[in-house]
Amino acid sequence: MVIPRVQEGEARQILVIDGHPDPRRGHFVHALADQYVAGAVSAGHLVRRLDIAPMSLAPLRTRYEWEETEPPAEIAAAQEAMVWADHMVIFYPLWLGDMPSLLKAFFEQVLCPGFAFSYPKNRLPHKALKGRSAHVVVTMGMPSIAYRLYYRAHSLKSLKRNILKFVGISPVRTTVIGGVEGASAARDRWLLHMSRKGADGH
Numbered sequence: 001m002v003i004p005r006v007q008e009g010e011a012r013q014i015l016v017i018d019g020h021p022d023p024r025r026g027h028f029v030h031a032l033a034d035q036y037v038a039g040a041v042s043a044g045h046l047v048r049r050l051d052i053a054p055m056s057l058a059p060l061r062t063r064y065e066w067e068e069t070e071p072p073a074e075i076a077a078a079q080e081a082m083v084w085a086d087h088m089v090i091f092y093p094l095w096l097g098d099m100p101s102l103l104k105a106f107f108e109q110v111l112c113p114g115f116a117f118s119y120p121k122n123r124l125p126h127k128a129l130k131g132r133s134a135h136v137v138v139t140m141g142m143p144s145i146a147y148r149l150y151y152r153a154h155s156l157k158s159l160k161r162n163i164l165k166f167v168g169i170s171p172v173r174t175t176v177i178g179g180v181e182g183a184s185a186a187r188d189r190w191l192l193h194m195s196r197k198g199a200d201g202h
Helices: 028-042 063-067 073-084 101-110 144-149 154-167 184-200
Strands: 013-018 046-051 087-093 133-139 172-177
Touching: 013 028, 013 073, 028 046, 028 087, 028 133, 028 184, 046 073, 073 101, 133 154, 144 172, 154 172
Parallel strands: 013 046, 013 087, 087 133, 133 172
Antiparallel strands: none
């Protein structure tokens, strides 16, 4: 299903995905997502939110599970929310250089063949989520410049290119927030930044 691009200044349908796996709501990722949602709602955007932590996501073990089984109810609901949205915002902390395993399990189940993409006979893959944009926000303890320059932001690039763009989600903007255990003034600035991004629908 392809939906038209939203013009600048129009209300957007935004899906916020909080990818922190800890159900205790005391982490900076939760606060960033909260501020984004508050800013978006105050500006008149329509917002739905998915929190990964409460989900019962067993890892997939076979190709048959990925391609043939019916999705559980919470995954089907997430798929419906993705169809509804014209913009997605994904928040997660960097763990061992990558997204947390629970968030990866979510993407493996929700972006399955038949929903997110298909392979028409003798043709290139059909990107079923084409027409939607995304913004990925990643937090980490190290300085963001070290992640981008020394580690080349490989995991973030993989999410952007190999997952989101593969199913048609584009453009994909990224925000890397480093040093999250540092000064509270810096965290406050990032919270304000996310509120503004929400208001802008970006």
